[in-house]
Amino acid sequence: MSDEHSNLPVVNLITEITHALSVRRGPLIVEQTLSCLADMNLTAESMQQLEPCMPSEFIDNFDVAVNNIPSQLSALANAIDASKYSIQWNRDLGQFYVKDAAVGDSYRNRNMNCILIGPQNGFFHSDKLIMGLFFLRPRTFYRDHDHEASEMYFNLTGPHGFRFDMSGWSDYPADSIVWNTPWLPHATRVYDVPLLTVFAWVENVDCLCRVVHTDDWVQLENELVTASAG
Numbered sequence: 001m002s003d004e005h006s007n008l009p010v011v012n013l014i015t016e017i018t019h020a021l022s023v024r025r026g027p028l029i030v031e032q033t034l035s036c037l038a039d040m041n042l043t044a045e046s047m048q049q050l051e052p053c054m055p056s057e058f059i060d061n062f063d064v065a066v067n068n069i070p071s072q073l074s075a076l077a078n079a080i081d082a083s084k085y086s087i088q089w090n091r092d093l094g095q096f097y098v099k100d101a102a103v104g105d106s107y108r109n110r111n112m113n114c115i116l117i118g119p120q121n122g123f124f125h126s127d128k129l130i131m132g133l134f135f136l137r138p139r140t141f142y143r144d145h146d147h148e149a150s151e152m153y154f155n156l157t158g159p160h161g162f163r164f165d166m167s168g169w170s171d172y173p174a175d176s177i178v179w180n181t182p183w184l185p186h187a188t189r190v191y192d193v194p195l196l197t198v199f200a201w202v203e204n205v206d207c208l209c210r211v212v213h214t215d216d217w218v219q220l221e222n223e224l225v226t227a228s229a230g
């Protein structure tokens with residue numbers, strides 16, 4: 001039998017994500033995410049038990065990220081801080097990529113995610129929605145990739161660089177929504193502030209990510225490391 005009291009930080013986190021999205025309505029991907037959430041039974045009694053795991057080498061960067069969440073999202077920031085040790089943070093690529101995908105060492109060594117809701121490995125089960133937190137340490141380059149699912153990033157920190165369809169870079173601030181439509185290649189570069197984002201997949205959530213090759217990956221990865229050292 002589950003300990004419903006210990007489930008409360010995670011339930012509260014999902015509640016605060018839902019509340020924050022509900023006052024950022026407009027983009028279709030936000031509406032679709034909220035629609036999936038509204039259909040779910042997100043109570044402490046119905047939550048699955050997952051073994052908590054926070055990689056020790058990530059915790060300092062993670063706390064920096066939480067401290068960089070802007071004040072209008074303070075309730076969500078507090079909910080993340082209160083639940084961070086109750087969450088199963090994943091370091092392996094298995095759920096979203098084939099094991100030997102060419103994501104590069106920058107991404108491979110500097111990313112973690114947690115699944116709050118999903119068809120497998122989440123606290124709550126859904127076949128229509130994957131929602132969780134996605135984290136990248138500072139100076140990470142996340143190479144161009146695409147997938148059949150439609151994806152939301154609700155960026156809680158920033159600025160971070162994004163490019164779409166392998167064209168020009170744009171910086172997105174904290175408290176911004178990015179919508180990656182199906183099969184649209186997208187890449188992310190993280191500067192000094194760690195990336196912490198709420199991600200959601202709707203439609204075709206059983207798909208895998210595909211790396212989309214470009215010739216400038218090594219240059220971009222080196223630029224981020226050089227800027228860090230300078």
Ligand SMILES: [Fe+2]
Binds near residue numbers: 145
């Ligand atoms: Fe993506």
